[in-house]
Amino acid sequence: MDKLIIEGGEPLKGEITISGSKNAALPILTACLLATGPVRLTNVPRLRDINTTLKLLNILGCETAFENGVVNAHVRALKHEAPYDLVKTMRASVLCLGPLLGLLGEAKVALPGGCAIGARPVDMHLRALERMGARFILDSGYIHGICGGLIGARIMFDFPTVGGTENLLMAASVAKGCTILENCAREPEVVDLANFLNAMGARIRGAGTSVIEVEGVRSLSGCEYSVMPDRIEAGTYLVAGAITDGELILRGCPTVDLDALITKLREMGVLVESLPDGGVLVRRDGPLTGVDVTTQPHPGFPTDMQAQIMALMCVAHGSGTIQEKIFENRFMHVPELCRMGARISLKDRTAMVRGVDHLVGAPVMASDLRASASLVLAGLVAQGTTEIQRIYHLDRGYERMEEKLSAVGAHIRREHEQG
């Protein structure tokens, strides 16, 4: 198992280029199942979750080749079963339900994790697909869906679920008639998927707002498409510049999609400035101060940046609070940050962070993707050595993170551990 070793305290200086978005690429790759012709995708990040999705596509009958950020995908003979071995590592696998039901009228996808049908985490996906005529049973850990062709419907999500909105966009694109989706997720990745589907000939209007209209078409063709840049990776490097008191320029940083984060960073005393050449400069603009943050669906503060801004607040003056409103159990980084000297107390879904003069390096354990990123950020500013174990989580979502950070002056290296 690999681990990361970081010697903290180096201000980061230089340029970082932002990779393609993981969370946009995953549904877009899944949507390739809908194409009758070849698809060419560019700006696809080289990540573990992407490789898992490519394997899933292969098993479902879609041939893929991935080289230098380009995926070529071509459906040969679509199959309807996504096996547990693949699905267990990646919740996003459930996104193939929509395309498979839409095209084949049948889909059998292993349930991600051990949750019962109808309960979290995919109940909203299933209820919405049921409104379009699908029927589901739970069969030996698999969600088995069938329908005699999906039919357009009016669907109101209980909560603006990102994956649910994406699943339904794909299903509705090839359904019979018109589908109106209400209370949709407005995340930029939903818009990127809709743009991709439209490039294949879908008729989707309103993506990026809470009401989306989809007029079903008979079939979708192949196309060429470039995946949007990763706003969460960009946000993480904005925090890296600020936390190390460095000066970074990000290339390909989607500032429009990062409004809520940038507003909070500025409140904390961080300068984020768009340069005339398209780069985005980040550095401190004075001492850092604590702020209050509440995660919300887009355009609110992204839950995927919660752990990283917490690391920054750990070394700010004064205190601040972080309220997590999207996921129930997303504070696994808190005890690890505390092992590095952070002062954080937790009550229900709120963390109270009191800034400290400095963090101290320690051996810590990564627990999930964004939690891992927060430990890297803390390690970059901590005195001494931080050893982060279980970094396979990071490899799911950050392309060449230690390479990118080393290139701007971080003392960070990967070690391979037996066992």
Ligand code: UD1
């Ligand atoms: C996506 C992102 C993830 C991000 C999240 C919220 C991808 C691959 N992942 O995840 O990085 O943190 O959006 O911005 O794009 N829920 C249910 N039932 C459902 C669906 C969701 O209870 O049927 C709950 C979830 O457990 C969670 C909340 O709703 O508490 C939001 O989930 P959702 O927006 O669907 O997130 P994902 O699409 O899984």
